[in-house]
Amino acid sequence: MRKIVILISGRGSNMRAIVQAAKEQQWPAEIVAVISNKADASGLEYAASMGIATVVVASRDFTSREAFDAVLQQEIDRFAPDLVVLAGFMRILTTPFVTHYSGRMLNIHPSLLPSFTGLATHRQALTAGVRIHGTTVHFVTPELDHGPIIAQAAVPVLPGDTEQSLAERVLVQEHVIYPKAVRWFVEGKLTLEGDLVHIGAESTESAGIACVG
CATH class of the missing domain: 3.40.50.170 (Formyl transferase, N-terminal domain)
Incomplete structure (x- = not known):
């Protein structure tokens, strides 16, 4: 069973489409977490209603992209995902972060x-x-x-x-x-x-x- 973490910044309409497809089509995968860089992202409520763990790593709390990405990576890796999916995640990611998920991150x-x-x-x-x-x-x-x-x-x-x-x-x-x-x-x-x-x-x-x- 593959594990998926989805990153969002807002309503997460693509996240919803993925969650619904995974459930309806019975994928060999589990969406283990939805993580947002904004605490008020409405997509978090939907994810929680579907029984998916939600996490907020608020980008405004960090003074640099490097610091934010380091904490975000730690949170993602707690779930040991096989795939990271960017679904309206409005952040430019640093090279070390992207390299860490090379071949297993989609946008x-x-x-x-x-x-x-x-x-x-x-x-x-x-x-x-x-x-x-x-x-x-x-x-x-x-x-x-x-x-x-x-x-x-x-x-x-x-x-x-x-x-x-x-x-x-x-x-x-x-x-x-x-x-x-x-x-x-x-x-x-x-x-x-x-x-x-x-x-x-x-x-x-x-x-x-x-x-x-």
């Missing part, structure tokens, strides 16, 4: 990487005038938003789209592909070969989920 980013890294991705997409936008699940590496890609989902950018309407359309697909990617990991279907991820006998070239039109 979801609201763009089709490598396009539109960082923040305000939907604004970036609208400003660039792209016709296709989306979301990416990837392994976390020290370079921000550049880890090996596991899965992607694409959505159309429609005439009259706002940041909010585009974000809502992308979020629907996040809730589809993130649980799928986490399940692949816990079932032992993901293999890293350099910067490429293979799913079973197939590479991520066939793992994307196109949702256009």
Whole structure:
């Protein structure tokens, strides 16, 4: 039975999607803890209601990223997870922290990487005038938003789209592909070969989920 720790900063909608999928699909895994860097993160209440241990490591209590990451790592490692999942965790992590969980930490980013890294991705997409936008699940590496890609989902950018309407359309697909990617990991279907991820006998070239039109 694989053990999963999920990190959140707010409502944790992707965390909820993962928890629900794990329960409904009876994954060979247990979500052992949900940890937040904000005490008022509403996702903590949901996790507790599902019988999942919750922990707060308040980032505002630390004067440096290094100090925060050191304590966060200690809290995560108390649960001895096989996988750490970033689900709306709004922190830039230090290289030693990321290296500690190399090959066993996932993130979801609201763009089709490598396009539109960082923040305000939907604004970036609208400003660039792209016709296709989306979301990416990837392994976390020290370079921000550049880890090996596991899965992607694409959505159309429609005439009259706002940041909010585009974000809502992308979020629907996040809730589809993130649980799928986490399940692949816990079932032992993901293999890293350099910067490429293979799913079973197939590479991520066939793992994307196109949702256009």
